[in-house]
Amino acid sequence: MSAGDEARTGLEGALLSLYGDRDLTLVKGEGSRVWDDQGQSYLDFTAGIAVSALGHRSPVIEAALQEAWDTGLMHTSNLYRTRPAAELAEFLVQHSFPGGVFFCNSGAEANEAAIKFARRWARTVHGEGHSDVVAFRGSFHGRLYGTLAATDRPKYQEPFRPLMPGVHFAELGDLDGMARLLQEERPCAVLLEPVQGEGGILPVEGAFLCELRELCREHGTLLVFDEVQCGLGRTGELFAWQHYKVVPDILTLAKPLAGGLPMGAVVASEAVAATLQPGDHATTFGGGPLVASVALAVVRTVAEPAFLQRVREAGARLRRGLESLTRPGVLGVRGRGLMLGLVLEEDRAGAVVAAAQEKGLLLVGAGPRVVRFVPPLTVSDEEIDEAVEVLREVVA
Ligand SMILES: *Cc1c(COP(=O)(O)O)cnc(C)c1O
DSSP, X not given: OOHHHHHHHSSSTTSOGGGOOOOOOEEEEEBTEEEETTSOEEEESSHHHXXXXXXXXXXXXXXXXXXXXXXXXXXXXXXXXXXXXXXXXXXXXXXXXXXXXXXXXXXXXXXXXXXXXXXXXXXXXXXXXXXXXXXXXXXXXOSSHHHHXXXXXXXXXXXXXXXXXXXXXXXXXXXXXXXXXXXXHOOSEEEEOSEESTTTSEEOOHHHHHHHHHHHHHHTOEEEEEOTTTTTTTTSSSSTHHHHTOOOSEEEEOTTTBBTBOOEXXXXXXXXXXXXXXXXXXXXXXXXXXXXXXXXXXHHHHTSHHHHHHHHHHHHHHHHHHHTTOBTTEEEEEXXXXXXXXXXXXXXXXXXXXXXXXXXXXXXXXXXXXXXXXXXXXOOHHHHHXXXXXXXHHHO
């Protein structure tokens, strides 16, 4: 056996090395806990990067899966109507704003679709020449060609140029700069995460969002909120923009939508929806009956006022715990609900994540200086306290 063959027999062997060195092999999950192949258990405060909102092995999801499976229709393609997608679309519109919904399979796909819908709308309403997009410093919208262009990471972009042209980056909070961009570039859309995720768990100022909403209205530019990470209960409201009462024209969702199955969604306002034609966009898998059934169970659960209230309480408890860790080198806490970041003075997020893992707590960084906390939304007080105590040992 050659060395190459040997490597291929290992668990990483045949996988492309896109995710770097990984030292954990997970084999089991339950609630907020996962187990590795050595039988070691971990408190999972990554939740699959803000995906597993109802935790692992959720009975809600198990029941939805079983019921969907029992219909015998896992997939039909979009040649036919199916009930779960229709009901899920109705639910999302009822809980956000009047319009229509497109289902896809990931966050990047949802944002790609949002950009296409914005261009279609602008071309219909304004005519040619309104194809540009404005995104913000620190943004993350995905790794496909349009979304990568709108993601503020030169390192991720460089090897893959040319990207989608016509993306302008603005500073959060800079209204004058934004007004100038809207005036001079006539973009079709401004794309924004109400709470930046990968950029470091950074909530956008409410006053800026209100002013931005007005500016977009004045200039005939669509405001698109990427709530792929911060949406669906994570911040303690069903949608993060509901904290600010600033309603977008297009809303994108994904990570937690189907509780761990891949699914994305775009909610488009009535005005945008009215410009879309059959054939403008499509996907084979999007909105299939099995994923849509699970998503329906997830959104019905997280939209319950009592569930959202519990997220706010759990978030407040976690925030208090993390704030008690503030010391030289640990600057403080930011975020909303159960989407929190511990901000460090130096580039030590990776070291903190590694040390926490050694002590049985799984975390993920959000940039080099922020340790991210996005546990299942069902996390218990005891689990929160346990995580804070592990962190206390780590930062000591
Ligand atoms: C994760 C993320 C995406 C990309 O989602 P994928 O499912 O990985 O394509 C887009 N926007 C935000 C805000 C995200 O956090």
